[in-house]
Amino acid sequence: MNFALTPRxxxxxxxxxxxxxxxxxxNIGKEDLEAIRQDISSLLRRCSKPKLNLPKDEFTALNNLRNRPExxxxxADKGDATVVMDASEYNFKIQLLLSDESTYKKVKTDPTTNTLKTTSDLIKKYSEK
Known part of the structure; x- marks a missing residue:
């Protein structure tokens, strides 16, 4: 798709x-900061829900595709396009990619917690400077 869908x-x-x-x-001063924050808040409260930028039939078709779990x-990787694939075919291709041991290796434990802690520590360290 060459355009962005209207946010819901x-x-x-x-x-x-x-x-x-x-x-x-x-480095906006505290008083100005609060005034600007209030202005933004006021503007956002007055905003109405975004209007669709797609014809209704296209929007319905897109939603029908989204609601199909299969x-x-x-x-797409290239060409600024959208690809619709059979979910089982997609999962098969992903598993095939992940099974390539020259590119990926299986880890014994989930590194997420350690990575989050390291990242948080670095952010804390540099925000104190």
């Missing part, structure tokens, strides 16, 4: 976090 809801948290991040990076919808 306004990403309030993402907008507020991005705005606050920008304000902090630009299908997998993916972004």
């Amino acid at each position: 809801k306004i990403p309030y948290e993402e907008i507020i976090c991005s705005a606050e991040d920008c304000l902090f990076k630009n 299908l997998t919808i993916l972004r």
